[in-house]
Amino acid sequence: MTMTHTLTPTAEPATDIESVARLVSPEGERIPDPELDRWVADVDAAALRSLYRDMVLLRRIDTEGVALQRQGQLALWPPCQGQEASQIGTARALRQDDFAFPSYREVGVGFVRGAQPADYVLAWRGEEHSTYDPYDINTATPQIIIGAQSLHAVGYAMGIQRDGTDQVAAAYFGDGATSQGDVNEAMIFASSYGAPVVFVCTNNQWAISEPVSVQAKFPIAGRAPGFGIPSMRVDGNDVLACLAAMRWAVDHARRGRGPAFIEAVTYRMGPHTTSDDPTRYRDKAEVERWRTRDPLSRIEALLRAQGEFDDEFVASVAADADALAAQVRAAAQGAVTREPITVLDHVYAEPHSGLEEQRAWFGAYLEGFSVDEEAAR
Structure with missing residues (x-):
């Protein structure tokens, strides 16, 4: 059964904000409602x-x-x-x-x-x-x-x-x-x-x-x-x-x-x-x-x-x-940012071969940044 506060499709537009169930008016007045x-x-x-x-x-x-x-x-x-x-x-x-x-x-x-x-x-x-x-x-x-x-x-x-x-x-x-x-x-x-x-x-x-x-x-x-x-x-x-x-x-x-x-x-x-x-x-x-x-x-x-x-x-x-x-x-x-590789921690409860492959790829990618930094020095 539909509650009577629900409007039928022929009643009001979706933008209507008055035809709603209400117990307290915007002015703070308590409004009685037999259903609520x-x-x-x-x-x-x-x-x-x-x-x-x-x-x-x-x-x-x-x-x-x-x-x-x-x-x-x-x-x-x-x-x-x-x-x-x-x-x-x-x-x-x-x-x-x-x-x-x-x-x-x-x-x-x-x-x-x-x-x-x-x-x-x-x-x-x-x-x-x-x-x-x-x-x-x-x-x-x-x-x-x-x-x-x-x-x-x-x-x-x-x-x-x-x-x-x-x-x-x-x-x-x-x-x-x-x-x-x-x-x-x-x-x-x-x-x-x-x-x-x-x-x-x-x-x-x-x-x-x-x-x-x-x-x-x-x-x-x-x-x-x-x-x-x-x-x-x-x-x-x-x-x-x-x-x-x-x-x-x-x-x-x-x-x-x-x-x-x-x-x-x-x-x-x-x-x-x-x-x-x-x-x-x-x-x-x-x-x-x-x-x-x-x-x-x-x-x-x-x-x-x-x-x-x-x-x-x-x-x-x-x-x-x-x-x-x-x-x-x-x-x-006060949050302490962990190492980027840890984004792959706790993704699965058990070890997963696909995840290990991603970890190896991401680890190598991160390692590339340290090589670039050393070359720049």
């Missing part, structure tokens, strides 16, 4: 403050990532400012033994799952293939190939079925990825086999420089029912609504009812990556309109209205953010 309220009935002021804290810390990690790249400490960074609510809200709905399959922009998913300061920067610095063991935090290595993780998540979910347990897999991808064959094939497999997987589409309005209006003429969430998958279109800047929607989707999958799909409608405030210049294709007025929908500001306004946002809380969150930022910077600036 029951999924967050346990969320009190303390829980709201915890969600707000996570979003602040995620934004600080993102700010540090951009700054470190500009300083030459990182090769690249994919900013996620503006998408804090969609990442924190959905990730907080997962159980620790569930398995998340993020894209390269889901820093917040890794944060919620237990990633450490160095994990955010060492891969982007080029020091590691992957900075954490996926099985330590039940989160796959962030995927750069657009949409590939959706297939990985479905495969993992089908493994869960065969193990006879009740974990859930969660695949995160952007609006642009829905134009890839991988995502559509993943939904076919998930629906056909009733796999316990949740698809989380973060519709941030831009697939690099292509607007969502080119990716879809109607809301992306409307596609899932065509695969037999129930879906919901939610305000991706409303952390409470994202938490509620993900709890619904996870419960659906965990109960053996098959996959579910969430479209979180949000906005990428910064560039696609630090190598991108969004001013070449985005209107400044559009960015400013979305700035008024900031996910942190609306929860701050809600907490203030409840008398739950005081100077002591602000200072505590700021101190936590400063401490985390210092650890992230230290991890990047």
